[in-house]
Amino acid sequence: MVKRILNCKHTSLGRSTIDGVEVESFQTTDPNFMDGSMGEVDVKIWAAVKTSLPVRIEVDKSEENKGHLHIVVCDFQWDVPVDAAEFEPVIPDHYTPGRPMLQILPKKKPAADEETSMNQEAEKKKRAMQAEMGMKMLAMSKQAVIDEEAAIKGLKLFAELDSSYPEALDMPVLVSELARIVKGGGPSAKAFRETIQGMTDEEAMNYKLETVLSAQGLGRFYQTLVQDKKDPAYYGKSVTPEDADQVLMRWKVSDNEYRVIFGTLKAETVTAEALAELEKLPLE
Known part of the structure; x- marks a missing residue:
């Protein structure tokens, strides 16, 4: 984190003492911070003079019509001995791989009696398909060509769904905007949901996958421009x-x-x- 700030345009805020530790503080509002993934942000960091390790971090981010976000990270503990057993994952028997990006999109509405009639075999099949689609999304994301064409495709997606463009191109904003649009009451959002209703489960999943990847492509292209x-x-x-x-x-x-x-x-x-x-x- 300290190196990321120092590699951006930053201001030195001088030295002070926090909890008995002599620190030197820095501030950046450079859009290149974190490779541009956070958009417009104000970050301050206090690092120990002796170790260069963070002692306190403050992040301020404002988004129009969404209020102000203030994050404070402190009370760091470094080089604390831990037992290797603490890193052993405890996975519940009912756990299935999540699909956080896909979950922002509406699900295909099940038939009225689907929940009651679904047997264990069908449930396993559904979970297997979800896991497969999660892996497919990851693979497609890695293979995607991030260029001007991908950016225009993403912009066109928002224009068609909402007759407008996203306020910013950092990934959190794009995900939030896409979720708002497809869950909204506009005619394009309703048409999107109706299209899904006429598909099989696999077709609907692929359709939503393409939608999310289009938004991702736009954000990743802009992030690349910032990085470069x-x-x-x-x-x-x-x-x-x-x-x-x-x-x-x-x-x-x-x-x-x-x-x-x-x-x-x-x-x-x-x-x-x-x-x-x-x-x-x-x-x-």
Whole structure:
């Protein structure tokens, strides 16, 4: 954590003492922190002068219409002896692999008597399919090509489901936005759920899997741009799918050229001077 802050743009806050330990503190608001996965965030860390180990960490993050998040991590204990037996996992007999990303999407509605008629063999089969799909999602995620096409596919998904774009492209926001949309009452969300109802269990799982991976591809592409210091910017808070001339997203591709995705998801390469003019255009 200390190295991550020092590798970003940061400010030294000087030395002080916490619980009798001399510490040096640093602060960063650099969007590159944690490879951009946290979005806009304010992080402070106090590290012991003698060991360079964290003594206290504070994280502040605000999201529009979602309030303010303040996290404090303290009372660290380092080099504490532990028994190896404590690391032995205790797995309940009824445990099945979870599907946290897929669980944000609506399930196919079962028939009225399905729960009462399902026998143990059918339940085992269902669990096996869920585990298989979890592994499939992991494999597909690793094999996915993360590029401009993946980003446009993800943006198109949100435009079709909600007639708007996500407010930000860090992964927590994308997951939250996708969950809100597909569980909402809009016509696109209802159509999404109706589509699932007409599918078999496996078809529905694959459909939801593709949906989640599209959102992931968008977030991972933007995160890659941040990591590679491509000077990316995203304007989903204000740009809509109808804004043909507005810059929705852009990143640097050469010393004097930027790749731009407009509100209508048209993409083209422009000079830095042309980009500056485009970003001056007022929203109608």
